[in-house]
Amino acid sequence: MKWLILLLGIFSNAFASVLIKLAMIAPRKFPSIQDPGSLLNNWPFWAGLSLYGIAFLLYSAALARLPLNIAHPILTSGAVAVVAILSSLFFHESFHWSTIFGIVLVICGVFFITVKVV
Structure with a gap:
């Protein structure tokens, strides 16, 4: 269950980041004081913000079940x-190919950070 929470x-x-990026692409735009209504109508912004809140709650729940030095690197790199x-x-x-290689290196690095040496 703890791994499902972390996943x-x-x-x-990740999806919160995608939604925030979507919220900043035309025809939507970054909210400003001159146009406060743009923030109210920007559903990807609110969905992304909500998912960041959910991610925070899930991360908190994962920390209750996993050590910080395992949960944080896995969540961040994932x-x-x-x-x-x-x-x-x-x-x-x-x-x-460099992106794939970088992801593999990050996964390997997290593995070595979190593996328990016996």
Whole structure:
């Protein structure tokens, strides 16, 4: 159950980032004082903000069940990897071999950080 909570936290965090990016792309725009209504009508912004809140709650629940030095690196690196994939799928951002290599290196690094040496 603790790993499912952490996995849900990773995906909540990653999809929140995608929604916030979507909220800042035309025809939507960054909210300003001159146009406060743009913030009210920007549903991806509110959905992303809500998912960040859910991600925080899931991360807190994961910390109740896992050590910080395991939960934090996994959540952070998992979100980075998922965002790299989602940004390529949703926004057609570049996804080169170096991106894949970087994700693999991050996963390996997190593995070595979190593995318990016996």
